[in-house]
Amino acid sequence: MRKLLPLIGTPSQSHPGGRSAMTCRFRCGDACFHEVPNTSDNAYVGDVIAGAIGRRSVMRAAAVVTVAAAAGTAGVAGAPSAAAVPAEAAGGPGGAPGGKPGGKAARGLRYDSVAPNTADAVTVPDGYAQNVVIRWGEPILRGAPAFDPENQTAAAQAGQFGYNNDFLALLPLPGECDRQLLVANHEYTDEVLMFRGYDPANPTRGQVEVAWAAHGLAAVVVEEDRRTGRLTAVPRHHLNRRVTATTEFRLTGPAAGSDLLKTSADPTGRKVLGTLNNCSGGTTPWGTTLHGEENFNQYFAGGGRPTDKRYGIGTGATERKWERFDKRFDVAQEPNEVHRFGYVVEFDPYDPTSTPRKHTALGRFKHEAATVRLTEDGRPVVYSGDDERFDYFYKFVGSKRMKKGSSRAVREHNLSLLDEGTLYVARLTGDSPAIEIDGSGRLPADGEFDGSGVWIPIATATAEGAVSHVEGMSAEEVFVFTRLAGDKVGATKMDRPEDIQPSPVTGKVYVVLTNNGNRGVGANAKADEANPRNANKHGHILELTEGRNRPESTSFAWSLFLVAGDPDDPATYFAGFPKDDVSPISCPDNVAFDPHGNLWISTDGNQLGSHDGLFGVATRGSRRGELKQFLTVPTGAETCGPLVQDRRVLVAVQHPGEVDGATVDKPASTWPDGPGKIVRPAVVAVWRKDGRDIGV
Template sequence: MRNLLPMLSNHSHGGGRSAMTCRFRCGDACFQEVPNTSANEYVGDVIAGALSRRSVMRAAAVVTVASAAGSALAFGDVPAAEAHGRPKPNPKTDGARGLRFQPVAPNTADQVTVPAGYEQNVVIRWGEPILRGAPAFDPEKQTAKAQAGQFGYNNDFLSLLPLPGEHHRQVLVANHEYTDEVLMFRGYDPENPTREQVEIAWAAHGLGVVVVQEEHRSGKLTAVTRHRLNRRLTATSPFELTGPAAGAALVRTSADPAGRTVLGTLNNCSGGTTPWGTTLHGEENFNQYFANASSATDKRYGIGTGASERKWERFDKRFDLKQEPNEAHRFGWVVELDPYDPESTPRKRTALGRFKHEAAQPRLTADGRPVVYMGDDERFDYFYKFVSSKKMKKGSSRAAHAHNLTLLDEGTLYVAKLTGDSPAAEIDGTGKLPSDGEFDGSGVWIPLATAGPAGAVSHVPGMTAEEVYVFTRLAGDKVGATKMDRPEDIEPSPRTGRVYVALTNNSNRGKGTNPAADEANPRNLNKHGQILELAEHWDDPASDGFAWRLFLVAGDPNDPATYFAGFPKEKVSPISCPDNVAFDPHGNLWISTDGNQLGSHDGLFGVATHGERRGELKQFLTVPTGAETCGPIVQDRRVLVAVQHPGEIDGASVEKPASVWPDGPGRIVRPAVVSVWRADGRDIGV
């Protein structure tokens, strides 16, 4: 029998995002006009002519090399039979190492469902006190002061870091992406929120740091309340702008004429963990918090011309762009946090560009320079990388730490341009594989700007460096970057260096005047998404060329438009809308989903990326009604997930909940972090 958290209900829904999710999470982005109206060329076209002559020559050279060698060069460690979609699974094993568990069947149960032989616990819930002096959670008597000392709402990205000197303890870092006021406040009136409700929401956004204690004989984790490292950063905490756009005219406001100190961080989605012990947090759908936009640049970022959903502009003029037109330019960055220093000020790293950051995951070059991969979560937007010009210093000295906290302020920001290798006639929008058996091709990283100790230089004709960093989407438009199907989390494999890009979906692909399918985005009206795999040329993450191919084309395996790296489709779990991704110690890719369009609740899946079982995908868990699976962490003995926005179903409220997770009937629904482990104490999936 599968191990279930108790307090279940029979409520279910048909899958896919609810209108409530669209309203509170991203400001109804999918119901607005597509912000990207540029006339960029698409996959299969020549490099855009808007580049400088030097960039064109370099890009052309890379594409020529890639095309001549073919993707087999970059993916040369894959056996030929596997590369052409004909793996030969070994029937003597029951899955790739790390994935040997009984798959969870798709379901609509109001619980976290895990495989037979596995157990689970709630590590921490929204509202649990983590700072000294914070009261116990009482949803009927909640205050902003109390919330500022309690675990925040809607946990997304998770990072779990070691805690030297404290036995069986680790440091958990979480993003608190956004708030569902109708599920937080009894009698909430969306047209007339109170100041107290707004200030509670400000305090429920942001970041959380909490030490957790691990049970020695299992993977169970419990929060250590009131530890010296525990911390909350909210929508009113001070953050420092650093890098090339810090102090620029476009980020100055009446409250901050120097343009270097921002109050708050908003809509932090996924993120990353650095090799030097800090965490990165992507500010995503920040546009929805601002009112009264007017300029063309605001429209490119999806900021509305009227009142905001939450009406925050009524209580703080910085959210009213008529009064503070530059305030929105201070959001949409990657935030770097030092979780080991509770007195430190987190930094917004402007050298990494401003857009709807889903994530920011680094790796190191051979000579020790960080390379950060980033997705812009919008239909028809782009994915990027940043290559630092500075090398990481090893060791734990203060000097090394201080140096490493400058690594993301200097370097070059790039955007991706992809080219397919199949005739255009073979990409018909149905997802049918082209004649060579794969959706694949070559690509080039187009430089946008370079920041150095003496200042920054733009590589985009007609834009200053300041404009490139603040209006990075416009820079991508100008250089002809490839329009993708919502690039979300991007993770490099720690074993192979290959980079995996989760493209969640794009139901507007091929609709009306929108771009039609291309080889990297091969389905029109794409409901289910895909995962792209790329290999940097010469195995150098700082290189400006890469080969790419689609690793997974998601959906029902019975649908001929799906693809699982060539693995037999009758032996995989159905998957829809990949979002966050992570790697386990065996090199398998784990995928969490957001907005499942197959009638089941969202879940977490593991898939083999190498060997004879490459493409074998198995569902590990599902989450409760209305919830999204976020922040997966897969260690030897435990899996962590953030269960975000449970009960977020149209028409739901505190008075009429759609979910009773995690505490049962009569208790308010609460986002939470869950730990899963094997009942016998052995490693996950072996």
């Protein structure tokens, strides 16, 4: 019998998902302690929008078409059945290996599992080494000073690595031996841990401006030491760059120039300052990176319209009080500024002079990530989850083909690929009688949670204009109020859809659902086959089969690949792999694939008594479902941005020491630099001491 550690902290300290109250305050604005934004029953929403934007009646152009139930039904009829999936790859017990497989772990996962622990350190398997690649505050631009926590300025921070690194990408640098280009998100700031003596009720302008500069993105060249595997930052390289909350961005796509996006500072509706709360992201086949603006709502005060409520924008003051220093963060004074956040950002790390773009064609919601693959004819398909209880996950299928080459004309063409295409939202249907889904996680009579699904089109953007597929909503309204479009067409309410990753080996798509303590509670939606546990505190992962080379398909089969929690809990499931031989896992968040096709899972808010960590799991073969913990992160931290190469694993250690009651003077962690030093988020590299590939 597996014995887990006692839960960390006391009930008063633990928020849903195991996070500290401090993390909930600064990362997502206490989202789990507010009313669930999605109270829809798929009722008519046209009047809600018209009242919210306080202007003309909702447009009902002739081009607008209804997404009728018949369209969805047609899609379901064409969906592949779970039975059609090869047994070796099927998601439920029917396709799982019988008994306990013999032999070694899957290639890429042959390491000794790290035991659950609460060490204030990054703990890695025996035989592996690690180093801190770069920390918050390290200078990366020419002229930037060394980090001085007691004398922080906005100008200094704008030239230094930002706070709370999340998504990571490593891109090649042709012609520069042993060097790569690291791109990182800087999701949010925790001023209590940044500034000594910080007063949350009365932040200073200087502190606010430092926080603006600590948000955003960073590009920094890194170099490998071949003798040791160590990876270090190269300061002041010409490609190093910082993007902050005050950097100029272009709004592109079908909503750009809309009345909904115009402000007093930007009457064109095409230019916006900054990006906020960038969580996970993705890389594109044409050499750029994508970054999802997630909990942007928490930065805006004074909301009161129905659309504000649907997006979780509060009526009172914000935690950081930015509205005191810039009116654009006050919805009462600048009602459209909030409509300019919540998009997927595209960043060209190879051009330090480029203006980053916000792609309105990918919709506006709390984007956890944006991952890309191509159709056979070279069109981009982008997956993204809306990280909110009972919200949806989406797919964008582009209509323009990627061009190969590096000329300016080719790069400009490829930067426009995400401005034209169709945006879809997912509806899932289980294949078991509803009476068999009782919210306990007990399997239905057919032995697995599975079914079919359809991608429902909600709007299409072309070079000539845009067309809505949602009755009562114009195209620009679909792209700006995307959540309402999902409500209208009857998308499936999910348990916090976060990262979505297609496998580069099998083409299957993995959808991460972190948790949802409100499932089945009160008037909230009850368990369904795709979200089978009420008060779901541990989360699960869906596996979609769209067809290996048909990501543009409008139908799919789905099954639950992993149901997280204590393996001794009968409600957990590991793709049929024997549960006495897997690591416990709770609250899956971001995922990545290794070169062997294994899925690597980082966690956020472990409720099983251990610190968060990184796990590898086989997705195919006789050991499909075997899950092994690779590392844990320090006290109060979350594991972010996992990136797995042949010989190296990178993780972003986010918000270390973010424990209730902690301050600069009373730190809860001494990571990464030891006692007497300020706690700093950082990027960590891990490699094998013998120089061989990871997990082989």
